[in-house]
Amino acid sequence: MKNDSVIQINGLTKRYGQQIAVDNLSLTVHRGEIFGLLGPNGAGKTTTILMLLGLSEPTAGKIKVCGIDPTFQPLLVKEKVGYLPDEVGFYENLSGLDNLLYTAALNRIEEPVAKEKAKDLLKQVGLTEKANEKVQTYSRGMKQRLGLADILIKEPEVIILDEPTNGIDPEGVRELLALIKQLSRERNMTVLLSSHQLHQVQQICDRVGLFVEGKLIAAGPIKELARNLFKDDPILLETEVESVSEQLIRAIEANEYVTKVKQEGHRLSIFCRQQVSADIAKIIVNQGAQLTYLKQQDYGLDEIYHRYFEGGVQ
């Protein structure tokens, strides 16, 4: 298991004056997995990523990326790691292809080889037709895909994506994430991506880490996280009712398996210990309220997230 870890972080801390950006963070990412670093803006995700690349110095703690300490040998790490920053920028007056070739030159890739690779990658990210057009004509999503091609040209072992889905339309996000997943599987590449958009990321991540105020509060596969977190009420029922009344809610809460009911307009979220959909439906119908919708929900990251903030960070 030990040889298997690509990123190892141990007790990592970063302070800016009095403010603590990253607090005693320990984390391991394995080869070939997609790890999602999730948390609200300003949680210290970007700071952590910068330290992984040796672009920022940790106040305390140890980092190993591919067995190399980025604080002391940043160049070696940067040879193996592709980093796509938040809001990646390109030289707008150059074509997409030329931008890739420039990156290749900085990675000491010979020009004929680089050209071959660049064309290949542009095809993979679906930019072949735009390859010779200036980047200023690209849309946000296209730039993000060009960014993917840009980090892949050096054939990295690890790619780090900082908020890759920011500012792209839903369809673009879907395509981009599918692309990331496909590339990672094809090349057995480790992916670390940070995001604050939970439900998008949960589709592709093998494991996630929840990051709040510089602390990693939970890490693991989403299902497992949910199971740990919602031990008391593993089942969530969503229902929509025409006319919600106090009485109805009280009636539902009276059920012995129901632990909590939350109301949002016509929508009720019912947390229960067992699958009791039939009973709930009966209660609602008996109360004379019009039932329009009832479904068992999986706990997604949204709920996990909310749960943490609701209860405060323990």
Place this chain on the structure above:
Amino acid sequence: MAALKNLKILLQQAPATEKANQAQHPFWAMVQKEAMDHINSWRFMILLGLMLLTTIASLYTAISSLQNALAEDTSTSFVFLKLFTATDGTLPPFITFISLLGPIIGIALGFDAVNAERSKGTLSRLLAQPIPRDYIINAKFVASLFVIAVMIFILGFLMIGFGILLTGIPPTPEEFWRIFFFLLVSIVYIGVWLNLAIMFSVKFKQPATSALSGLAVWLFFSLFFTMIINIIVEATVPSQVSDISQLIGYQGFVQNLLRISPSQLFSEATTTLLVPTIRTLGPITIEQAYGAIAGPLPLGQSILLVWPQLTCLVAAAAVIFGLSYVFFMKQEIRSRS
């Protein structure tokens, strides 16, 4: 025979070693890209147009005054250099133009060196590549200086070419070397302003702010600096001159104050280079001048005379670049902010 065999082996090996070196060193790839960016930019076109116009104008004013200058100058030596320094009064000569517009070139090529990369989001992408951080600022400096050097030499040689065509007098070798050194000093002088602009581009996030700061420094030195020196002189001038050495010392003090300005250093250095009859830059008494035979200095002596000015210019460029280097290396790199 054995030697021939060796040669054959060497020849066979040559393509292999060549292939290994085919990948360009990242630093030169960066320099190349930066230089191309400059040359393809509108900014460079405008600067080049401006400088060409300057060259033509100063050539015109020099030619029309050349006749008078030739009539006055009995020695008639170094006629060709007069193309760079003579004027009929309507327009300043080439040498003054460079001292005035040189800073603009430097500032224009350097003011957005680092902050534009930052605001376009390319800086963090560059820094994620396996290149040392200082390559970025070094490559920018080298590329800009290279572009400046090319521009200045083009202009200088254009002056020489048109000068030969219009006057029919070819420059002597010494005149050529004097012009060559003058062009070199001009490049160093513009390099000072380039470095200043790069430093502001590291310090200020907005390109407009850094451009304005550069221009402010330039305006300060070209407009207000001598005024301030005058005020200082008026306040500190000794009321009673007891002996001549005190006066000379005071004169030296004022001159050194003026030399804080790079354009003062530049004009002292270049006039000495282009006007060989200048024998000293400091005050001179009649006793000292008495008995001296008026004549031009050889090139070596002229260079020796302005050696301090040259070192000061190079030092100024180096110090300012060093500062921007330190600022840049210490800066936290965040995307776009």
